[in-house]
Amino acid sequence: MLTPRENLLKIFRHEIPDWIPVYGHVDAYSQPSREGMDPELAKALGEIHWHDTANVTLSRYLGLEIMDWFGMPAVGIARRNVTVEQTVHGDVTTSVWHTPKGDLREVCQVYRDPSGWVSRHRTEHMVKGPEDLPALAAIFEDEVIGPDPDGIRRTRERRELIGDDGLLLGTMEGTPLGMMYRLYSGVATLAYLWADAPDALRDCFAVMEANYLQRLKMGVQSDIDVVISVDDTSTTCISPAMFEACNLDLTNARTDATHAAGKIYFHHSCGLIRELLPLYNRTRMDAVHAFTPPPVGNVTVAEGRKILERRITILTGALGLMYDSRKDRAAIRADIHRFLRETAPWDHLMLNNGGRATVATRKFLLECVREISPRPGSAQKHL
Secondary structure (H helix, E strand, O other), rough: OOOOHHHHHHHHOOOOOOOOOEOOOOOOOOOOOOOOOHHHHHHHOOOOOOOOOOOHHHHHHHHOOEEEEOOOOOEEEEEOOOOOEEEEOOEEEEEEEOOEEEEEEEEEEEEEEOOOOOEEEEEEEOOOOOOHHHHHHHHHHHEEEEOOOHHHEEEEEHHHHHHHEEEEEEEEEEEEEHHHHHHHOHHHHHHHHHOOHHHHHHHHHHHHHHHHHHHHHOOOOOOOEEEEEEEOOOOOOOOOHHHHHHHHHHHHHHHHHHHHHHOOOEEOOOOHHHHHHHHOOOOOEEEHHHHHHHOOOOOHHHHHHHHOOOOOOOEEEHHHHOOOOOOOOHHHHHHHHHHHHOOOOOOOOEEEEEOOOHHHHHHHHHHHHHOOOOOOOOOOOOO
């Protein structure tokens, strides 16, 4: 019998899978609702942290394929001249980066939702204007990148834990353009930099990407199966012209380095991406991860598959795609069945059964999918 791992890999060999993959995703942000949860499962999950084994636990409980968002701990980073001074007051952390090209200051605020998930937001970014770009570049130039033996061991242990039930995903930084708006400058400042200091911005990007590519080439030597570039690309933040100017060659260089190590390359991309898809199709990426259909996104899966020529795999959130609390279960089931029939034979398509839904909702969704595309020998497992 084909293993879940091999069924997932068939898609990236451009083969039709034996059944449509439905995989889980759990992290400190995307936690399952504890409402009505089996106490034994709740105990096994415990308090969920980034990169822990909660996703493996819940995926096995439900009988899902495992796509474990693990990071690349096999990479170690040391600094020679740059230092960081931090002060913490409750949920607010202020960091001052002392670099040979000047100081940079950022402030981060932790937000704690009553449901249990925790997020971290920058209320002050490091880069406020063109004068800060040399100092940011100096941080990346100062870093010494090498293997982390303890991280290599932990990566191997997680790969062994997953076994034939799925794939181990190594997350890496997004493109410098994406990292700039997400972490270092924010959207508004990036827009001014793009207009007023394009050469200085590109020079900084070149230094950042040289660093990121070093990390990637080190990380793919570990036991990960997939590299995910966490870009959160969306036309609300990055225009198609910006992506074309900065990210086409860069994405292909990352993909080539990943493929050279026998791994798979995902571009994590959520939000309004309709106008970016033709550009994605000009790259050698293997998948668009976190493809977001309406009502949150602006392009359907059917449209995306056509634009991407059924060559680039779409990994989409099944709950957001199919689940509507205003409908009764019969209507939801009919919608899911219709979607699956329209997307058959399910080449280059995977569904994420994640988010903050209850376990009961996740079971119902999986049941609807398996009515159309059964997984041989599959059953929900109890701990």
